[in-house]
Amino acid sequence: MPTTPDASTTTSAVRFAGVARHFGRVKAVDGVDLSIAPGEFFAMLGPSGSGKTTCLRLIAGFDQPDAGHIEIFGETVQGLPPYRRAVNTVFQDYALFPHLSVGDNVAYGLRVRGVGRAERDRMAREALAMVKLSGMEGRRPAQLSGGQRQRVALARALVVRPKVLLLDEPLGALDLKLREEMQSELKSLQRALGLTFVFVTHDQGEALSMADRVAVFNEGRIVQVGPPEDVYESPATRFVAQFVGSANVLDAAQALALGGLAAPASLRPEKIGIVALGAPVAADVTLLEAVVTDVSYQGPVRRVTARTATGLILTAAVPASDTAKVAQGDPVLLAIPRNALRPMEGEL
Amino acid sequence: MSASHAPDLAPNLALRHGGLRTWLSDVLVRRGGLLVLLMLVPPLLWLGIIYLGSLFVFLGQAVFSIDEFSGTIIREPSSATLIELFRPANFDIVLRTVGIATAVTLLCVVIAFPIAYYAARHAGPRAKAAFYLAVMMPLWSSYLVKVYGWKLLLAKEGAIGWFAGKLGLAGALQSWLDLPIVGGPSLSVSYTGMVLVFAYLWVPFMILPIQAALERVPGSLIEAAGDLGASPGAVFRTVILPLAMPGVVAGAIFTFSLTLGDYIVPQIIGTSALVLGQAVYMQQGTAGNIPLAAAFSLVPILVMALFLTLAKKTGAFDAL
Numbered sequence: 001m002p003t004t005p006d007a008s009t010t011t012s013a014v015r016f017a018g019v020a021r022h023f024g025r026v027k028a029v030d031g032v033d034l035s036i037a038p039g040e041f042f043a044m045l046g047p048s049g050s051g052k053t054t055c056l057r058l059i060a061g062f063d064q065p066d067a068g069h070i071e072i073f074g075e076t077v078q079g080l081p082p083y084r085r086a087v088n089t090v091f092q093d094y095a096l097f098p099h100l101s102v103g104d105n106v107a108y109g110l111r112v113r114g115v116g117r118a119e120r121d122r123m124a125r126e127a128l129a130m131v132k133l134s135g136m137e138g139r140r141p142a143q144l145s146g147g148q149r150q151r152v153a154l155a156r157a158l159v160v161r162p163k164v165l166l167l168d169e170p171l172g173a174l175d176l177k178l179r180e181e182m183q184s185e186l187k188s189l190q191r192a193l194g195l196t197f198v199f200v201t202h203d204q205g206e207a208l209s210m211a212d213r214v215a216v217f218n219e220g221r222i223v224q225v226g227p228p229e230d231v232y233e234s235p236a237t238r239f240v241a242q243f244v245g246s247a248n249v250l251d252a253a254q255a256l257a258l259g260g261l262a263a264p265a266s267l268r269p270e271k272i273g274i275v276a277l278g279a280p281v282a283a284d285v286t287l288l289e290a291v292v293t294d295v296s297y298q299g300p301v302r303r304v305t306a307r308t309a310t311g312l313i314l315t316a317a318v319p320a321s322d323t324a325k326v327a328q329g330d331p332v333l334l335a336i337p338r339n340a341l342r343p344m345e346g347e348l
Numbered sequence: 349m350s351a352s353h354a355p356d357l358a359p360n361l362a363l364r365h366g367g368l369r370t371w372l373s374d375v376l377v378r379r380g381g382l383l384v385l386l387m388l389v390p391p392l393l394w395l396g397i398i399y400l401g402s403l404f405v406f407l408g409q410a411v412f413s414i415d416e417f418s419g420t421i422i423r424e425p426s427s428a429t430l431i432e433l434f435r436p437a438n439f440d441i442v443l444r445t446v447g448i449a450t451a452v453t454l455l456c457v458v459i460a461f462p463i464a465y466y467a468a469r470h471a472g473p474r475a476k477a478a479f480y481l482a483v484m485m486p487l488w489s490s491y492l493v494k495v496y497g498w499k500l501l502l503a504k505e506g507a508i509g510w511f512a513g514k515l516g517l518a519g520a521l522q523s524w525l526d527l528p529i530v531g532g533p534s535l536s537v538s539y540t541g542m543v544l545v546f547a548y549l550w551v552p553f554m555i556l557p558i559q560a561a562l563e564r565v566p567g568s569l570i571e572a573a574g575d576l577g578a579s580p581g582a583v584f585r586t587v588i589l590p591l592a593m594p595g596v597v598a599g600a601i602f603t604f605s606l607t608l609g610d611y612i613v614p615q616i617i618g619t620s621a622l623v624l625g626q627a628v629y630m631q632q633g634t635a636g637n638i639p640l641a642a643a644f645s646l647v648p649i650l651v652m653a654l655f656l657t658l659a660k661k662t663g664a665f666d667a668l
Binding site: 089091092156 | 569571572574575576578587663666
């Protein structure tokens with residue numbers, strides 16, 4: 001298990017201190033502090049334009065910060081060009097060299113380091129075996145499928161033994177089935193190698209399922225960092241609550257009325273139950289009468305949106321099999337556990 | 349939501365049907381091949397019969413020979429004319445022209461690459477528009493005006509000699525002119541001058557294909573090479589240059605074949621020794637030796653075929 005990073009005792013794999021990067025008047029990265037532990041699978045999650053990719057490029061060295069300080073394993077990388085950093089990148093478009101064979105693509109980093117032909121061919125073969133592409137050495141990148149190209153890009157980055165592997169939306173171009181397969185494969189590869197992975201994605205499902213810790217980016221800043229469960233269960237802000245999964249967001253008065261604290265709160269749809277009149281209910285559950293305004297079937301769950309007498313609109317995600325008869329206009333009884341109301345710090 | 353709120357989104361907008369045009373459109377859409385055929389037949393007739401046909405008729409003359417005494421053409425297939433190409437005087441013309449074309453092409457690559465690289469990878473939209481204008485503008489003025497302009501620049505008392513004197517390089521220029529082969533009495537009557545003028549004339553044809561090739565290289569490939577540990581020099585050698593090679597070869601086809609065929613520049617600039625274009629011009633004109641002119645005309649075609657074969661062998665098209 002990765003340990004919680006503690007700057008005073010262990011060296012961070014990657015550390016940001018007050019890092020900023022501005023493009024003209026656009027503050028792409030606006031004061032980011034960050035510490036990624038060695039061996040950690042770290043996800044940077046956010047919508048496009050939130051600064052996550054710029055942060056990745058700052059680690060790789062494709063871009064330099066305007067302010068602040070970046071360290072990789074305790075070494076400051078100020079002004080170091082990419083080719084002198086012990087990090088490697090898996091690009092979003094894979095960036096395989098079209099004029100080289102798959103084997104030569106993987107061996108490229110070894111070739112520019114002066115490793116001899118026989119040795120680098122052997123290492124490239126091993127790296128390709130690791131990503132289950134044995135025997136593909138002679139092919140051209142154009143002859144491979146998207147998923148295979150992705151694996152070649154991975155092998156090419158790993159064969160030079162980086163201290164940190166950076167992945168820029170690597171699964172974005174794959175279809176759903178392949179993406180799920182690669183997710184678990186990436187995860188087990190990372191565990192086997194014990195390498196630090198920094199992963200950029202706009203897909204919250206991907207971040208939650210793969211990462212040891214997730215940093216949620218918004219408007220150039222990190223709004224919350226923590227293990228996936230913490231981020232999902234206790235979103236710090238309205239933005240996190242609504243970007244990571246979906247949530248009902250309540251203001252302080254609404255939260256208080258439902259038995260929570262007098263502070264803005266988030267309420268996950270799946271925490272809300274629909275109960276029959278007169279059914280036994282636990283003590284710490286608030287019951288609320290409401291009228292169904294919309295029902296949408298989504299396979300395992302049914303999303304039921306309902307309006308209470310006070311005009312509060314709540315969405316509940318309930319098991320589809322239990323609610324086959326719920327229809328628009330029906331009166332329902334919503335059951336809201338008090339501890340499902342999670343207080344938030346603010347908007348962003 | 350109830351049905352009474354549904355807005356009337358689709359008033360009945362009928363498409364106009366019927367008529368010959370509609371019928372023709374329908375036929376062409378259903379039978380895509382027919383459209384392609386209609387588009388291609390006229391240009392193919394032009395290219396196939398008028399252009400290629402007359403070229404092959406002319407080249408075919410190379411298997412005929414000329415009667416030494418009467419000067420009439422003997423219309424019987426023989427290899428006599430083709431063998432004549434290898435006579436020292438004629439073969440010198442071939443070697444000289446190929447040498448000049450090679451030098452022109454190499455000079456064009458050296459001049460064109462940085463310009464094309466800047467335009468493809470660094471120039472903004474405005475700078476790019478200015479770049480296209482600057483590259484194309486010399487092509488708008490008369491070829492003869494430019495060549496005579498260069499004759500004045502290159503002359504013994506011309507601007508280049510004067511400028512070299514001002515910079516204290518008169519000695520360097522003189523020692524270059526003292527060299528065998530590339531030198532001569534002045535730049536305007538040396539191979540150096542001829543190569544400079546050819547390079548000036550053809551460099552747009554080298555810049556544009558290289559620029560097009562470089563523009564197709566995704567920025568992430570260059571970043572990936574650096575990311576994997578390649579220094580900027582290694583990135584250039586292992587990624588940028590190989591991916592630009594199809595463009596370089598395309599440009600070289602232009603500069604090489606244009607130089608091989610030209611007969612006007614060598615008349616105005618350079619030595620009195622003949623090049624291929626002049627030889628063809630003389631043989632089919634004043635000398636009336638059509639078979640030898642045809643044989644000389646075969647040389648550029650064979651040289652280009654050889655060049656492309658070599659380019660393919662060395663992997664210049666691997667990036668395509």
